[in-house]
Amino acid sequence: EIVLTQSPGTLSLSPGERATLSCRASQSISSSYLAWYQQKPGQAPRLLIFGASSRATGIPDRFSGSGSGTDFTLTISRLEPEDFAVYYCQQYGSSPLYTFGQGTKLEIK
Amino acid sequence: QVQLQESGPGLVKPSETLSLTCAVSGYSISSGFDWGWIRQPPGKGLEWIGSIHHSGSTYYNPSLKSRVTISIDTSKNQFSLKLSSVTAADTAVYYCAWYKSAFDYWGQGTRVTVSS
Numbered sequence: 001e002i003v004l005t006q007s008p009g010t011l012s013l014s015p016g017e018r019a020t021l022s023c024r025a026s027q028s029i030s031s032s033y034l035a036w037y038q039q040k041p042g043q044a045p046r047l048l049i050f051g052a053s054s055r056a057t058g059i060p061d062r063f064s065g066s067g068s069g070t071d072f073t074l075t076i077s078r079l080e081p082e083d084f085a086v087y088y089c090q091q092y093g094s095s096p097l098y099t100f101g102q103g104t105k106l107e108i109k
Numbered sequence: 110q111v112q113l114q115e116s117g118p119g120l121v122k123p124s125e126t127l128s129l130t131c132a133v134s135g136y137s138i139s140s141g142f143d144w145g146w147i148r149q150p151p152g153k154g155l156e157w158i159g160s161i162h163h164s165g166s167t168y169y170n171p172s173l174k175s176r177v178t179i180s181i182d183t184s185k186n187q188f189s190l191k192l193s194s195v196t197a198a199d200t201a202v203y204y205c206a207w208y209k210s211a212f213d214y215w216g217q218g219t220r221v222t223v224s225s
Contacts, residue, residue, distance in 0.1 A: 035211035044204055044218050045155065050211035088155055090211065097168045098157040
């Protein structure tokens with residue numbers, strides 16, 4: 001069973017700073033099937049990145065994804081106030097078919 | 110624009126079966142891709158429950174497989190979730206979602222509480 005571990009659990013930064021979020025898989029996964037989501041309180045998750053590095057429709061270019069194998073990264077180049085939320089990585093393909101990481105909370109410092 | 114909307118009882122008694130439906134608009138459910146259910150217990154992360162391919166093939170999370178049934182109704186353009194023998198641990202917000210390149214579109218979620 002594949003496990004996705006996100007770090008850090010909580011990240012405290014200020015608007016304008018750069019955020020780097022990590023997602024590590026317990027076994028190698030295909031980059032084609034690694035995604036990132038943003039979730040704000042009381043809302044459904046929103047797809048940000050699919051295929052490890054492709055931005056979903058309407059996602060600002062300050063969001064970028066990278067990585068391969070077992071290590072993946074979501075970078076927010078310059079934080080805006082609306083970016084403070086919880087972020088999840090997710091994989092498709094290994095058992096269980098879909099798996100989410102436990103989330104990283106990005107909070108205002 | 111694809112839209113998904115969950116519906117079903119907000120309160121279910123322990124040991125009973127939780128039943129939810131996801132109505133899809135803006136896309137024909139029989140045209141392709143996977144349709145899934147994901148849940149989120151209060152204050153916790155996301156857990157994939159299971160998915161159904163437009164062809165009718167189903168895939169379940171092994172941790173829930175013995176209690177889950179997902180079905181599709183192409184005539185109504187909707188798919189459904191049944192989770193049997195529920196306990197308080199099944200209390201969560203339940204989301205339906207469409208998997209194309211990832212979980213591209215999500216419903217707003219429906220809160221289900223398991224309590225007598």
